[in-house]
Amino acid sequence: MEIAVIGAGALGGTFATLLARAGHTVTVTARGPALAVIQAEGISLTGAFGAVRQHPLALERLARTPQLTLVCTKAQDAAAAIGENARVLDGSPVIVVQNGLDGVRTAGALLPRSDCFGALSIIAANYAAPGRVTVTTAAPTYLGRGTGVADAATLAWRDVLGDAVPTLALDNFVGAQWTKLVVNMLNALPAITGMSVQAVVDHPGLRRVMTDSMRETVRVGMKNGVRFGSLQGLGDRPLRAFSRLPTVLGQVLPLRLRTRMGDVPNLGSTQQSLNRGQLTEVDYLNGAVVREAALAGVRVPVNELLTALVHEVEARGVPLAPPDVLERFAALRR
Incomplete structure (x- = not known):
């Protein structure tokens, strides 16, 4: 063919x-x-x-x-x-x-x-x-x-x-796109820090931020009436349950995804774009969550900041150190 x-x-x-x-x-x-x-x-x-x-x-x-x-x-x-x-x-x-x-x-x-x-x-x-x-x-x-x-x-x-x-x-392919969008929350922090996906998930503070970005994504989908499709062992019922867990327990989701990756460093597609000197697709990942949240009339501060930080690294050409990243997110909670 x-x-x-x-x-x-x-x-x-x-x-x-x-x-x-x-x-x-x-x-x-x-x-x-x-x-x-x-x-x-x-x-x-x-x-x-x-x-x-x-x-x-x-x-x-x-x-x-x-x-x-x-x-x-x-x-x-x-x-x-x-x-x-x-x-x-x-x-x-x-x-x-x-x-x-x-x-x-x-x-x-x-x-x-x-x-x-x-x-x-x-x-x-x-x-x-x-x-x-x-x-x-x-x-x-x-x-x-x-x-x-x-x-x-x-x-x-x-x-x-x-x-x-x-x-x-x-x-239910459209629902599966939303499930994949949750999984794609793995991408932003590696791009921001220059670390592999595995290293980000292994970092307790960064893992917490990643978990919060995933929870925001699920909650926006639910607010917009999405029925999440089945993908990688995830689906509507598990993701809805995940959205109700406290962050400390919800971290099991990025840890589970990390286990499936193995130990060969995975840079994520967003960081790969930065490494090639190209603009990233963050506006279609975390930025999509921000847009869908606006349609639902809710705020998603974690995804808003992740989107802004990826654009900051695009402009600087240099990743941010994890303590600096975590300080920016700590400011959201003050």
């Missing part, structure tokens, strides 16, 4: 390489040094899926209509990337592999004749350099759309992707 992957970062590189290994004809879009490296050397994948090198066709933008497209850009880049390729994509099926809540809606608005799906990938992958990706955790990808039961088209694309990477079809 002819499959396009828009974006050749950590996840895009992973999907492109594994799909090519499974026998599909893969085209990736990339820019700058990454485009030149992939054209000359292909993409090298190491880690949990094994050592793989594939040579997909690499272009700045798509030249022909594929049978399926995966959009693997950061959330803030999705609209521009889809728009640049809309002429050849509109009418062709698209799967948006992305964090946040807006990806499928964005694709549907720009590609009104396309069948649009979302994918939530739990794969932990580090972008080591242009054309080089290391997978630290091989985990499933969850595919779906809407709030109902997974339809026949979702099941068919699950089978296509499943030849390359473990893929599950999801009921």
Whole structure:
């Protein structure tokens, strides 16, 4: 099958390489040094899926209509990337592999004749350099759309992707996006401090802040009538129970997620963007919680400050020391 992957970062590189290994004809879009490296050397994948090198066709933008497209850009880049390729994509099926809540809606608005799906990938992958990706955790990808039961088209694309990477079809995909948003609260503090996700969770003070950001996210979803979808052993009932726990007991959630990661340092996608000198997608993660809270008429001070601190580190180019971060959060409670 002819499959396009828009974006050749950590996840895009992973999907492109594994799909090519499974026998599909893969085209990736990339820019700058990454485009030149992939054209000359292909993409090298190491880690949990094994050592793989594939040579997909690499272009700045798509030249022909594929049978399926995966959009693997950061959330803030999705609209521009889809728009640049809309002429050849509109009418062709698209799967948006992305964090946040807006990806499928964005694709549907720009590609009104396309069948649009979302994918939530739990794969932990580090972008080591242009054309080089290391997978630290091989985990499933969850595919779906809407709030109902997974339809026949979702099941068919699950089978296509499943030849390359473990893929599950999801009921209540929108609810699962909210569950993944809770999990993505792992991202901000590593970016702010320059520490790995595991090191942040192991730090008692930072773990408490992370727990509070997760609790705010769940409570905003509940306020907006969200029924959380099943993902990584989490779901509506466990998350609602988590939201009622005192912070000291609620810390079991980030500790549980940390256990699943193993000991290979996971930087998180937000910190990886900072390390490459790029803007982060924090406005589509913690910032999404802030926006949804405003719609519900509530405040989320922890996520507001996390969003501001990530932007501060973006501007400074230097991470903040944990004591300085904790002092900023202590000021919220005064």
